[in-house]
Amino acid sequence: MDATLDPTTLVVFGATGDLMARKIVPSLAYLAARGRLPERFRVIGFSRRSWTDEDFRAHVRAIIDAYPGAAPRGAALDAFVERFSYQQGTFDDPRAYDALAADIQAVASTWEGRCNRLFYLAVPPEHYRTIFERLAGSGLVTGCDADGACTRVLVEKPFGKDGASAQELDEVLGSLFAEEQIYRIDHYLAKEMLQGILSFRFSNTLMEPSWNAESIQRIDVTLLESIGVEKRGAFYDGVGALRDVGQNHLLQMLALVGMERPDDLSARSIRDARARFLRTLTPPPADEMAARSFRAQHRGYRAIQGVAPDSDTETYFALRFHLSGPRWGGVPVTLESGKRMGEPLKQIAVTFRAPDACLCDASRPGPYENRVIFQLEPHESIRIEFWAKKPGFEHELEKREFTFFLYEKQEKVQYVEEYATLLLDAIEGDQTLFVSTDEVREMWRFIDPWLQVWRTGAVPLELYEPDTSEVRDRAFARLDEADARPKRIGVVGLGKMGAALARNLLDHGWQVVGHNRTFAVAERMAGEGLLPARTLSDLVAFLPPPRVVWLMLPAGEPTEQALFGEGGLAELLQEGDTVIDGGNSHFADAERRAKRLAERGVRFLDVGTSGGPGGARFGACLMIGGERSDFERLEHLWRDVAARDAYRFFEGHGGGHFVKMVHNGIEYGMMQAIAEGFAVLDAAPLGIDLPKAAEVYNRRSVIESRLIGWLREAFELFGPDLAGVSSTVAHTGEGQWTVETARALGVPVPVIEESLEFRKRSAERPSYAGKVLSALRNRFGGHEAAGG
Incomplete structure (x- = not known):
C-alpha cells in the first residue's frame, strides 16, 4: 500500500x-x-x-x-x-x-x-x-x-441524453460541487494509446509541423466492437450507438488528434485544449447531415431482453463532416461505430495528402498517401505507412510500415486497467483523464443536431447481419455518394476576378456555368471545363434548381443591370434560388437588392472577396453578409472558394460588403504608409538596397505582411527604381465610401482620408511613393502599372 x-x-x-x-x-x-x-x-x-x-x-x-x-x-x-x-x-x-x-x-x-x-x-x-x-x-x-x-x-456516462438533460445534470452537480470536485468518467481517455497521442504529437517534431489541413487529407475515427448489447438491452435501447459512444468516446478520440498544444501537462491545460477543439466543431445544415450520415441495426437486436419489439435504435452509425478553424479548416472527418461487427477494430487513422509532384512509379497511378494510425484494437500500436522503392532493377514503389507496438496488455479483462487508472487519479485528485463541463457541453452541441435530423426520419434505419462488417460498404457508399454529388454554380462576369473564381471552383469539382458580356471570353474557358452561356437566360436554364449564381461584376450599374435590368436574374430565377454578389458593391445596395429579390423568393448574400485574382484562383478571403441559414446552407461553397479558414459570416444583408469596404479603406492606409516609407529609403543618401530592405522587413518584423512581399516582387519585376511604373495611382469606390461612411458615423479617419487624397492628387504630383502604390496594385490586383 x-x-x-x-x-x-x-x-x-x-x-x-x-x-x-x-x-x-x-x-x-x-x-x-x-x-x-x-x-x-x-x-x-x-x-x-x-x-x-x-x-x-x-x-x-x-x-x-x-x-x-x-x-x-x-x-x-x-x-x-x-x-x-x-x-x-x-x-x-x-x-x-x-x-x-x-x-x-x-x-x-x-x-x-x-x-x-x-x-x-x-x-x-x-x-x-x-x-x-x-x-x-x-x-x-x-x-x-x-x-x-x-x-x-x-x-x-452517459452525461445526459441530450444537451438539455446534460445541462440539467450540470446544474445539479454545480449547485453542490465545484468543477474541480467533479470526475466524469469516459474510460477511453484512460487507454494507454490515447494517453500516448499527446506525447507522440507534442514531445516530437516528427509530425506536428505537418499536422494541419495543408498536409492532412482526412481523419477517420473507428470503433467497431465484436460484442453486442448483451444484458444492457433496456438501457441501450433508450440510448443507441451515437449517444453511447459517438457523443463521448469518438469525439474525445478526435479531440486528442485535433487539439492545439496545451500550455503544460496540468489537467486544466489539457482539458481546456480538448474543449477548445470541440468548440470548433460545426454541424452541417440539416440536408447535409441527412446525406452524410448512416444508421443501421443488426438483425436479432429486437429479440434482446429489454429491447422494444419495434425498436428503431441504431447499433451502427457513420457520420461525415468537415472541420473548421485555422489548423483544420476543410478537413473531412468520418466517425464510425457499431456492435456485433465481427473482428474488433478501434483506431484513429490520419491520412496525409498525396504529394502534388511525386517521384512515383509511372505504371501505378496512386494515390501515394501516407497514414499515421493510432490503433487500440486488435493491437495497441502506432503505425506509420509510407512508400519505398521495391528492391530490384525497376523503379517500383511498395507500401511499407513503421510499427510501434505499445506493450502486451497486462490485464486481459476488459476495462480493468483503464478503470484502475481512473480510480487512482480520482484518489490523487488528477482530473486530466476525466471529462470537463465545457467538453460535455460542446459534445452535445455538436451531436444534438444529428439526432434531431434522425428523428425526422430523414435517415432510414437499415439492417445488417450480426458478426460481420458488411454494413460498412453500404455506409461508405452513402457517404461517398454525398461527397460526389454534382455541385453546380453559375458565375456571371469572367474578368480577372471572375475567371479566377471559376477556375478555383472547377478545381474543387464544381460544374461551372459561366456568362460574360463578351461571349468569346466564356467560350475560351470551355476547354478548361466551364460551360459557356451566351445569355443570362441560358445560364439559368443550364442550372438545375435550386440554383446558385455568383456575380463578379463591377459595382453599380453592371451589377444592377444583371440583377434587375430587362432579362435580368430577378426575372429569370425562381423561388429557392440564391444570388451571391461577390463584387465590390456598396453595402447599402445589398439590403435593397435582398428585399427586391425576396419578393420572388430568391435568396441573397453579399460576399466581400479579398486577395485579388490570385486569391480568387487559389483561395480567397471571404466576408459574407446575409442570413445565417443561407450562409450555413452554402458553407461547402465558402470552404472550397476560400483559403483555409479564411471566411467569416456577418449577420445582416450588407454586413459582408461593409466589412470589405472598411478592409479596403485600411488597405489604402497601409499601402500609403509602405509607399511613404520606401520613398524615404529611396531618397536617403546611404544607397539603401530597397529589395533587401523589403526582404528583411518580411522576415518576422512587426511590419511583415503580404503587401511587403508583393513590393519585393515588384522590385524584382521592375527594378528598385520602378522604371516604367506610373506614379498616377487609380482609386476605386470603396476608399471613398469608407471615408464618407466614417464621416456619417462621426468617426475620424485621417490616415485613410489622406491616403485617398494622395491618390486623387497623384496625377498632378508625380512621386516615388506613387510608383510604389501602382506597383503594389499591379502585383496583388493585376492592375495596369505602366506609366512615366
Whole structure:
C-alpha cells in the first residue's frame, strides 16, 4: 500500500450492481496487487439490498475468486476484503445517509480526523439528483477542508441524453460541487494509446509541423466492437450507438488528434485544449447531415431482453463532416461505430495528402498517401505507412510500415486497467483523464443536431447481419455518394476576378456555368471545363434548381443591370434560388437588392472577396453578409472558394460588403504608409538596397505582411527604381465610401482620408511613393502599372 497517498473513503452507490462486479472491484484489486492504494483506504457499498458487512465482503470475495487477472490472494485477499463495509438504504432514505455520514466521520477520527471522500455513482442518471440532495442534507458534500481533506464525486456516462438533460445534470452537480470536485468518467481517455497521442504529437517534431489541413487529407475515427448489447438491452435501447459512444468516446478520440498544444501537462491545460477543439466543431445544415450520415441495426437486436419489439435504435452509425478553424479548416472527418461487427477494430487513422509532384512509379497511378494510425484494437500500436522503392532493377514503389507496438496488455479483462487508472487519479485528485463541463457541453452541441435530423426520419434505419462488417460498404457508399454529388454554380462576369473564381471552383469539382458580356471570353474557358452561356437566360436554364449564381461584376450599374435590368436574374430565377454578389458593391445596395429579390423568393448574400485574382484562383478571403441559414446552407461553397479558414459570416444583408469596404479603406492606409516609407529609403543618401530592405522587413518584423512581399516582387519585376511604373495611382469606390461612411458615423479617419487624397492628387504630383502604390496594385490586383 502507498503511504504517501491521503487517507480515502470510497462510497459506491449501487454497489450490488453490474458495474461494481465488472469494473470497480477488479480495478481496486488490480491497484491493491500493485501496492497503489492508499495505506488507509476503505470502501463503503451503498445499496437497497438487506446485506450485512459480511454479506458484502463475501460478495467482493466471490468477485475476486472468479476474476482471472492480477489480484490479492491468500492473506492479502483477506486484508483487502476487510477494507469493504456496507450501508443498506434506498437512495431517497435520509436516515441511511445520516448513518453513512456517521460511519465516515467515525473512521476519519481514527485517521487523525483527515479523510478524502469519493462518491462513485454506479447508478442510472435518473437517481443522481436524489443522491446529491440526500448527500447535501447529511453534511457530506463539502469542498476541501482546512486540513486538506477533499470530497469528490465520480459520475459515469452517459452525461445526459441530450444537451438539455446534460445541462440539467450540470446544474445539479454545480449547485453542490465545484468543477474541480467533479470526475466524469469516459474510460477511453484512460487507454494507454490515447494517453500516448499527446506525447507522440507534442514531445516530437516528427509530425506536428505537418499536422494541419495543408498536409492532412482526412481523419477517420473507428470503433467497431465484436460484442453486442448483451444484458444492457433496456438501457441501450433508450440510448443507441451515437449517444453511447459517438457523443463521448469518438469525439474525445478526435479531440486528442485535433487539439492545439496545451500550455503544460496540468489537467486544466489539457482539458481546456480538448474543449477548445470541440468548440470548433460545426454541424452541417440539416440536408447535409441527412446525406452524410448512416444508421443501421443488426438483425436479432429486437429479440434482446429489454429491447422494444419495434425498436428503431441504431447499433451502427457513420457520420461525415468537415472541420473548421485555422489548423483544420476543410478537413473531412468520418466517425464510425457499431456492435456485433465481427473482428474488433478501434483506431484513429490520419491520412496525409498525396504529394502534388511525386517521384512515383509511372505504371501505378496512386494515390501515394501516407497514414499515421493510432490503433487500440486488435493491437495497441502506432503505425506509420509510407512508400519505398521495391528492391530490384525497376523503379517500383511498395507500401511499407513503421510499427510501434505499445506493450502486451497486462490485464486481459476488459476495462480493468483503464478503470484502475481512473480510480487512482480520482484518489490523487488528477482530473486530466476525466471529462470537463465545457467538453460535455460542446459534445452535445455538436451531436444534438444529428439526432434531431434522425428523428425526422430523414435517415432510414437499415439492417445488417450480426458478426460481420458488411454494413460498412453500404455506409461508405452513402457517404461517398454525398461527397460526389454534382455541385453546380453559375458565375456571371469572367474578368480577372471572375475567371479566377471559376477556375478555383472547377478545381474543387464544381460544374461551372459561366456568362460574360463578351461571349468569346466564356467560350475560351470551355476547354478548361466551364460551360459557356451566351445569355443570362441560358445560364439559368443550364442550372438545375435550386440554383446558385455568383456575380463578379463591377459595382453599380453592371451589377444592377444583371440583377434587375430587362432579362435580368430577378426575372429569370425562381423561388429557392440564391444570388451571391461577390463584387465590390456598396453595402447599402445589398439590403435593397435582398428585399427586391425576396419578393420572388430568391435568396441573397453579399460576399466581400479579398486577395485579388490570385486569391480568387487559389483561395480567397471571404466576408459574407446575409442570413445565417443561407450562409450555413452554402458553407461547402465558402470552404472550397476560400483559403483555409479564411471566411467569416456577418449577420445582416450588407454586413459582408461593409466589412470589405472598411478592409479596403485600411488597405489604402497601409499601402500609403509602405509607399511613404520606401520613398524615404529611396531618397536617403546611404544607397539603401530597397529589395533587401523589403526582404528583411518580411522576415518576422512587426511590419511583415503580404503587401511587403508583393513590393519585393515588384522590385524584382521592375527594378528598385520602378522604371516604367506610373506614379498616377487609380482609386476605386470603396476608399471613398469608407471615408464618407466614417464621416456619417462621426468617426475620424485621417490616415485613410489622406491616403485617398494622395491618390486623387497623384496625377498632378508625380512621386516615388506613387510608383510604389501602382506597383503594389499591379502585383496583388493585376492592375495596369505602366506609366512615366
